[in-house]
Amino acid sequence: MARYDSLLGALGDTPLVGLPRLSPSPDVRLWAKLEDRNPTGSVKDRAAIYMIEAAEREGLLRPGCTILEPTSGNTGISLAMAAKLRGYRLVCVMPENTSIERKQLLTMFGAEIIPSPAAGGSNQAVAMAKQIAEDHPDWVMLYQYGNPANAQAHYETTGPEILRDLPSITHFVAGLGTTGTLMGTGRFLREKVPDIQVVAAEPRYGELVYGLRNIDEGFVPELYDASVLTTRFSVGPRDALLRTRQLIEVEGIFAGISTGAILHAALAAAGKAAKAGEKADIAFIVADGGWKYLSTGAYAGTLAEAEAALEGQLWA
């Protein structure tokens, strides 16, 4: 059945597709979970809708309320859609070095954007949103970095969907941002598949984004629990771009740049399993499609040109 009462009902149950050409052998297979097939086109729809519904159940959100959220884009877009359908106002604090498509989409969905400085990246957006929340105690900050409903969405939906479609799963690979996808899906899979490897791919940006004044201004999301992970890789823009392009050239999947970083880590795990002569079924998250990143230059020219164009941008 693929009929729903409203767009919100069409959340999740995304396809898991094999990548026969990128997989090293018939024994070591890669599987892509197409999260771009969600209502606003990203994995963040799951967290956004779960966080809103949890806040409604707790009585924090009532019609007419204002939601405030620090976001580099996708969570904001998901929240903006859900807020529109449920009758809330949305204010997003977003770093100014994110793509123009994200700003245009947020504005179209009716969200208001408060820009935060490029230097310091999302850290600055989080700090600013916390300050604004203090000034507006009646606004509701869902706070994706620490809201248990973010991880719970993946524990209840993403994890069970993957296990249903791939009972032989050996590895789960996803991007590390708020950590919600990895914590929720990872916890569920660890309970059901004892030897599962949970691999994090963390985007490594240009220096501007790490421009803190002091190490003590660093940030680790409250949701993060390292014991859920087997390992964690830092993936730079060059590798992320290379894999994003490979994914479309070899398997026909047009994904965003953070997915390239995730595929890079998935291929490393695949290579390791193949070398060790082990069977592996590796599922990874396609976080969103490439549409919102066309203006970054990631999909045009040489790899070196695309890498130069991404310098200083929050590309994941």
Add this chain to the structure above:
Amino acid sequence: MAIEVRIPTILRTYTGGAKTVDGAGDTLEGLFVDLDGKHPGLRDRLIKDGALHRFVNVYVNDEDVRFTGALETTLNDGDSVTILPAVAGG
């Protein structure tokens, strides 16, 4: 044995502004001791109460050392070490 270490902007006051420095050591701990000899004070910014500072991430060949033995992570000639402050994503 040479190991290339990438230094984040906020710690370059210790390396005379250098983005990368060379170091030596069989383990990450050994590397930090070696680096501290050449760039005094650097080690104190990376380690707190005998463990890696909560807001410091260190990667050997792009893998987070907290999953490979932390300060006891073994190093080999030609390894690349990246030090970064922990920042928010999402």
